[in-house]
Amino acid sequence: MSSFKALQVSETTEGRFETRIVERTTDELPAGEVLIRVHYSSLNFKDALSASGNRGVTRSFPHTPGIDAAGVVASSSVGEFAEGDEVIVTGYDLGMNTAGGFGQYIRVPAAWVIKRPQGLSLREAMILGTAGLTAALCVDKLEQAGLEPGEAPVLVTGATGGVGSIAVALLASLGYKVAAVTGKADQADFLTRLGASQIVERAALQAGVEKALLKEQWGGAVDTVGGDILFNVVKSLQRGASVACCGLTAGTHFQASVLPFILRGVNLLGVDSVEIPLVVKASMWDKLSLQWKLANLDDLSQEVGLEELPTAIERILAGGQVGRVLVRVD
Numbered sequence: 001m002s003s004f005k006a007l008q009v010s011e012t013t014e015g016r017f018e019t020r021i022v023e024r025t026t027d028e029l030p031a032g033e034v035l036i037r038v039h040y041s042s043l044n045f046k047d048a049l050s051a052s053g054n055r056g057v058t059r060s061f062p063h064t065p066g067i068d069a070a071g072v073v074a075s076s077s078v079g080e081f082a083e084g085d086e087v088i089v090t091g092y093d094l095g096m097n098t099a100g101g102f103g104q105y106i107r108v109p110a111a112w113v114i115k116r117p118q119g120l121s122l123r124e125a126m127i128l129g130t131a132g133l134t135a136a137l138c139v140d141k142l143e144q145a146g147l148e149p150g151e152a153p154v155l156v157t158g159a160t161g162g163v164g165s166i167a168v169a170l171l172a173s174l175g176y177k178v179a180a181v182t183g184k185a186d187q188a189d190f191l192t193r194l195g196a197s198q199i200v201e202r203a204a205l206q207a208g209v210e211k212a213l214l215k216e217q218w219g220g221a222v223d224t225v226g227g228d229i230l231f232n233v234v235k236s237l238q239r240g241a242s243v244a245c246c247g248l249t250a251g252t253h254f255q256a257s258v259l260p261f262i263l264r265g266v267n268l269l270g271v272d273s274v275e276i277p278l279v280v281k282a283s284m285w286d287k288l289s290l291q292w293k294l295a296n297l298d299d300l301s302q303e304v305g306l307e308e309l310p311t312a313i314e315r316i317l318a319g320g321q322v323g324r325v326l327v328r329v330d
């Protein structure tokens with residue numbers, strides 16, 4: 001049994017949610033085949049939902065969030081993993097109802113664990129984290145639907161956020177022209193540095209909700225925000241183009257009609273990074289470590305310790321996130 005440090009979220013008697021650093025022991029962790037000493041985690045929007053008591057993400061408290069973890073196997077009861085192996089865990093139930101990566105140890109089923117690909121350090125893997133995996137899944141799905149670099153830009157909404165910023169960088173590195181939608185006018189330089197060739201104000205994507213179709217503009221799109229912005233993207237795709245939909249920061253519902261689908265043959269593609277088979281996750285991590293490896297990973301992130309996480313959680317909940325938050329778990 002080892003004692004360790006973890007960020008814990010608890011519910012007060014008044015129904016508020018508080019975070020603090022606590023000492024825990026590995027005996028208190030759930031059953032599982034692989035015990036991992038976490039070195040890095042990352043902050044995703046879902047972690048902030050968990051930390052603020054969203055029951056759709058986490059049913060019971062006290063709880064340690066962190067849907068991402070990268071670290072070293074401390075012990076394993078299965079042959080595939082041995083003490084000392086460097087591994088990555090993202091998604092499934094980690095950080096939702098299973099104690100997550102904002103603690104120095106996690107214990108999880110072997111079926112959730114991926115060996116670190118050679119081309120990425122544990123730190124780089126967590127700069128990407130679930131956000132990077134999701135951006136990669138979106139680009140992969142768009143390419144499977146026929147997207148190729150061309151004249152028409154690929155639109156990315158929520159572009160300064162975690163998934164959005166990596167999608168911008170990844171698409172640009174693959175030779176696509178990228179139009180970045182943002183509510184943060186002061187972050188145009190950041191987006192241009194990542195490779196965006198056009199900055200679109202979020203307000204432009206919020207207008208025209210009542211119209212059935214909008215001007216055909218985009219060769220494809222990665223939508224991280226949902227709501228009516230998503231359907232305005234659908235309405236402004238070029239004929240036959242696709243949008244990969246993965247997020248909900250602008251809302252879960254949208255007003256829609258069949259017209260863009262039946263008049264322009266566009267496609268709305270759903271992307272889940274959480275419950276997909278481990279082999280699919282592993283193949284995306286391989287891509288992200290090789291042919292899709294980003295040169296500017298450090299430009300994409302700021303590093304915080306567990307103590308600084310509460311401030312970062314407030315910022316992401318307020319829509320103020322710029323790039324990724326890498327969490328050092330030492």
Ligand code: NDP
Binds near residue numbers: 322
């Ligand atoms: P971030 O908070 O880092 O990024 C979201 C971005 O959305 C913000 O930075 C902001 O970008 C924009 N935004 C925020 N509020 C609004 C609003 N009210 N209207 C329009 N745009 C807004 O979150 P993540 O990148 O971690 O996650 C993005 C979304 O994707 C979340 O909804 C998350 O739950 C989801 N997600 C889904 C996954 C899946 O498997 N399907 C996996 C990972 C994430 P800007 O200011 O530049 O416009």
